[in-house]
Amino acid sequence: MSRRGHLVGEFFMTGDEACAEGAINAGCRFFAGYPITPATEIAERMSERLPEVGGIYIQMEDELASMAAILGASWGGVKAMTATSGPGFSLMMENIGLGVMSETPCVVVNIQRAGPSTGLPTLTGQGDMMQARWGSHGCYSIIALSPNSPQELYDLTIRAFNLSERYRIPVLVMSEAATGHMYEKVVMPPVSEIEITPRRKPTVSPEEYLPFKPDSDLVPPMANAGEGYRFHVTGLTHDERGYPAMTVEAQDKLIRRLVDKIERNRDEIIELEEDGIDGAEVVVCSYGISARVSLIAIERAREEGIRVGLLRLITVWPFPEDRIRGISRQVKAFIVPEINYGQVALEVERCAGGRAKTILVSHMGGRVHNPESILDAIKQAVK
Amino acid sequence: MSKVTRHNEEHPLDAYLRVDRLPHIWCPGCGLGLILNCFLRGLLKSGLALDKVAVVSGIGCAGRAAGYIKLDSFHTTHGRAIPFATGLKLANPELKVVVFSGDGDLVAIGGNHLIHAARRNIDMTVLCANNFNYGMTGGQLGPTTPLTARTTTSRMGNIDMPFNIPYLVAASGAVYVARWTTAQVRRLEKTITEALLKKGFSLVEVISPCPTYYGRMNNQATGLGQMKYYRDSSITKQGISPKYADIEFNGQIVVGKFVDIERS
Numbered sequence: 057m058s059r060r061g062h063l064v065g066e067f068f069m070t071g072d073e074a075c076a077e078g079a080i081n082a083g084c085r086f087f088a089g090y091p092i093t094p095a096t097e098i099a100e101r102m103s104e105r106l107p108e109v110g111g112i113y114i115q116m117e118d119e120l121a122s123m124a125a126i127l128g129a130s131w132g133g134v135k136a137m138t139a140t141s142g143p144g145f146s147l148m149m150e151n152i153g154l155g156v157m158s159e160t161p162c163v164v165v166n167i168q169r170a171g172p173s174t175g176l177p178t179l180t181g182q183g184d185m186m187q188a189r190w191g192s193h194g195c196y197s198i199i200a201l202s203p204n205s206p207q208e209l210y211d212l213t214i215r216a217f218n219l220s221e222r223y224r225i226p227v228l229v230m231s232e233a234a235t236g237h238m239y240e241k242v243v244m245p246p247v248s249e250i251e252i253t254p255r256r257k258p259t260v261s262p263e264e265y266l267p268f269k270p271d272s273d274l275v276p277p278m279a280n281a282g283e284g285y286r287f288h289v290t291g292l293t294h295d296e297r298g299y300p301a302m303t304v305e306a307q308d309k310l311i312r313r314l315v316d317k318i319e320r321n322r323d324e325i326i327e328l329e330e331d332g333i334d335g336a337e338v339v340v341c342s343y344g345i346s347a348r349v350s351l352i353a354i355e356r357a358r359e360e361g362i363r364v365g366l367l368r369l370i371t372v373w374p375f376p377e378d379r380i381r382g383i384s385r386q387v388k389a390f391i392v393p394e395i396n397y398g399q400v401a402l403e404v405e406r407c408a409g410g411r412a413k414t415i416l417v418s419h420m421g422g423r424v425h426n427p428e429s430i431l432d433a434i435k436q437a438v439k
Numbered sequence: 440m441s442k443v444t445r446h447n448e449e450h451p452l453d454a455y456l457r458v459d460r461l462p463h464i465w466c467p468g469c470g471l472g473l474i475l476n477c478f479l480r481g482l483l484k485s486g487l488a489l490d491k492v493a494v495v496s497g498i499g500c501a502g503r504a505a506g507y508i509k510l511d512s513f514h515t516t517h518g519r520a521i522p523f524a525t526g527l528k529l530a531n532p533e534l535k536v537v538v539f540s541g542d543g544d545l546v547a548i549g550g551n552h553l554i555h556a557a558r559r560n561i562d563m564t565v566l567c568a569n570n571f572n573y574g575m576t577g578g579q580l581g582p583t584t585p586l587t588a589r590t591t592t593s594r595m596g597n598i599d600m601p602f603n604i605p606y607l608v609a610a611s612g613a614v615y616v617a618r619w620t621t622a623q624v625r626r627l628e629k630t631i632t633e634a635l636l637k638k639g640f641s642l643v644e645v646i647s648p649c650p651t652y653y654g655r656m657n658n659q660a661t662g663l664g665q666m667k668y669y670r671d672s673s674i675t676k677q678g679i680s681p682k683y684a685d686i687e688f689n690g691q692i693v694v695g696k697f698v699d700i701e702r703s
Contacts (some may be wrong), residue, residue: 058687088531110525112529115524117555127465128495131513132530154516281511281527284490284535288457288506290514299460300506300514340537 060108060315062247071206071236072139075229076101077163078213079137084163085111086136089127090118091143093177094233095167098139104348108216111385113122119144122362126162129290133255135217139165139332141233142175145184146191147306152226152390154291156314159224159276161255163216165227167236170395170421175388180233180361181421182344182395186402188228189373195311197318198212200373202343206240212370219325223317230372234345234393234424255280264285269296269311277297318374326376329368332358338437340391342402343369345424353430360439372400378409389437393417393430414439452479454474455489457509461553466574468654468662470647471619477624478539479643481631492535495524499575500566501541503578508539509571518549518665521556524563536562542569546581557611559680560586560702564634565642567604572647578652585688589656603642605681612683615641616698618679621648622669623694630696639700639702646692658688 063077063221063275074096079087089095098110103113111134119140121267126136137139145166152326155162159425166188172183188200199219201212209231258265264336265288271278276296293307293380301310318325329347331354333339340350347368357364367383367390369376380403389412392401397418405414417433419425450456456479465471482492489510496505498517505512515523520538530534538545545553545567558561565630572590573579579592583604587596604617605616619627627645634641648654648665658664673694676684 086526088526114524114525114529117551121522121525121552121555124515124522125529127515128513128523128526128528129530130526132534134530136526138532148517151519154519158513180632186554213659280531281493282491282515282531286490286510288514290506291516292514299457348684 060111063244064246065244066068067242067244068239069206069242070097071203071209071231071238072097072167074206074210074242075213075231075236076105077138077244078210079217080109081244081250082135082136082214082217083174083252084135084325085109086126086129086134087111087113087138088116088122088129088136089138090122090140090143092144093427094169094236095165097139097236097299098165101302117137119147120151123148123164124345127158127160129150129154130160130162131281132258133282135161137141137163139167141167141169142184143173144189149191153194155226156192156196156198157291158289161220161224162226163213164226165222166214166230168230168232173420176422177421178233180345180395180424182232182346183399183421185230185394185396185399188230188268193298195315196350197315198228198373199223199225199318199371201232202230202369202372202432203235203399204348204368205235205343206238206242209398210242210244214250218251221255222275223321224278225318226258230344231275232345250291251336258285266296267298268294270317273321274313279361307409322374325371327370328376328379329366329370331381333365333367334385337363337366338361338389338391338392339367339382339387340430340434341367341369342393343372343400346395349424349427350430352427353434356427356431357434360433364434368401375403375407377407380404381409384411387412389413389415390432391417391433391437392417395419395421422424454475455479455480455509457507459576460507463507465500465653467651468648468665469500470570470645471504471568473621473624474566474645474647475507477628477633478566479508481628482635484628486633486634487535491533493527494539495520495527496538496643497540497544497571499541499544501539502544503625514602518544518552520544520628521549521565525561526557528563528600538563538565538633540567542571542583542604543573543581546604546668553608554611555632556607557608557613560612560614560639562639566631567642567644569604569644570647570653572649572653574649574652576597578649585686590653592669596668601686603681603686604642605697607680607682608642612640612702613642613646613698614639614694614702617696618644618646618684619694620646620669620692622666622673625641637699646686
């Protein structure tokens with residue numbers, strides 16, 4: 057087999073394949089996974105491509121193991137990823153929590169299908185958005201990105217790795233079957249032009265190193281195993297030494313920091329696409345494939361003279377609360393199309409705070425929205 | 440927590456322990472201290488570079504071991520120490536990765552990972568402390584509880600056949616498999632050194648007292664009583680097929696090294 061190394065140039069490929077190439081170009085050299093539709097192609101691509109760039113692919117016995125293995129690999133000093141869909145995402149939840157608690161950089165891709173349970177395994181859905189936010193037990197904040205094309209699956213997988221290293225947290229790429237299985241042009245620049253966030257390493261001796269003592273931005277530098285720091289990592293509540301600390305005070309200090317390191321850095325994390333929001337009567341707020349389908353409805357509404365804007369959530373978590381609060385003062389309503397029975401719409405409604413209406417355009421999954429349903433909602437809103 | 444006066448200021452293994460975390464949480468009479476002691480002595484004898492040794496634990500009493508060892512150490516989720524360790528080892532093959540955990544963690548909730556790591560012959564050493572029950576949660580039935588033994592969830596006696604751990608991992612492909620009790624510390628220490636130096640998947644099961652729960656409910660109410668039972672009832676059968684490495688309820692415990700083979 058020829059060793060292709062990093063891909064550069066223009067390619068015609070699926071979102072799943074683009075995701076794998078994005079990971080490789082971001083420096084990912086470890087993938088642990090388990091086959092599941094519609095994310096299997098990411099594992100297949102990684103199993104072929106990682107050996108070509110000196111990386112390791114391992115097929116684990118289940119998704120519990122896959123998630124545990126990427127955490128271990130990350131502590132071994134290698135950028136690591138797994139990819140799955142609904143049922144596998146459910147199985148990963150406990151160890152995503154360990155990743156949050158132990159501040160382990162890694163990337164988890166969820167190519168969503170329609171659920172609950174086995175649901176519609178081969179067909180699209182966006183029903184895991186709240187699970188992404190809250191699915192592991194306890195109180196924490198997380199980062200989740202939502203691509204709307206194979207190109208963005210490539211771009212956002214790179215960004216996910218950068219954010220995971222920057223904030224020491226599992227970053228979730230929340231795509232869906234419609235995008236993962238979509239063939240489209242994907243442009244990959246030379247690796248030298250890709251901005252890569254390196255792991256923040258300790259600058260003190262092993263004797264002075266406190267593995268969970270944060271810098272001023274609340275993120276602690278990270279030593280890898282085998283570097284002589286002889287540190288301890290636990291999923292228990294812990295102090296700056298990493299030692300278990302079973303007190304109310306330690307819990308308060310740690311959990312506030314884990315949440316605040318994300319929430320206080322929202323401006324750097326949150327990425328939005330906006331179009332025609334100034335002067336709009338109504339704004340469509342959506343993400344992923346649903347935001348893309350909305351473009352058709354928005355175009356038709358504008359042809360009919362309705363002033364409608366688009367707010368596309370490229371970052372879904374942390375939620376862009378301030379921006380939605382701001383827009384809610386200028387518009388009559390938010391239209392929220394999503395392929396579930398109302399998840400992100402609840403957040404929009406919360407932030408709109410009664411100043412603007414929130415109109416959910418739901419779809420139970422299996423297909424993307426008919427743009428007519430979104431157009432109807434836009435028309436209703438401006439009546 | 441009350442202050443504990445230590446009669447000797449120095450312990451020979453202090454340099455390898457997080458002494459600022461002592462006293463440990465284990466009950467009087469528990470075997471985990473012995474196993475930790477044997478592990479550290481066996482590790483030092485192995486000559487492995489300590490900066491390149493990482494210890495991974497799951498959840499439970501034995502899961503706390505990693506936190507007392509002054510090496511790179513990881514206290515992970517219940518049952519997932521082995522897949523975590525698999526990722527760690529594959530990411531950095533220079534590391535010697537040791538999983539130190541208990542029977543419930545490794546063989547019940549983590550049982551699938553145990554057999555698959557053995558099947559893949561992942562280069563790691565698993566130390567499995569087996570006290571026949573879930574100690575951390577108060578003495579419930581486990582996958583290793585002997586037939587008819589009483590626990591807080593088998594008050595009338597266990598009706599399910601327990602796993603024979605050496606037989607299970609040997610059948611799954613492990614290249615080195617041994618069992619001792621905490622009454623055979625010299626042999627345990629020597630075995631740990633051998634297991635650490637063995638390339639491939641090695642597992643050492645250590646039968647370990649839990650007087651607080653298992654022992655109290657099964658006529659061995661003290662750690663000393665359990666140790667005497669181990670001493671009197673252990674039968675060494677080196678090299679036998681682990682299929683015949685039986686553990687009878689309050690009866691004989693077959694110990695020894697059962698598997699030491701080469702495979703890819």
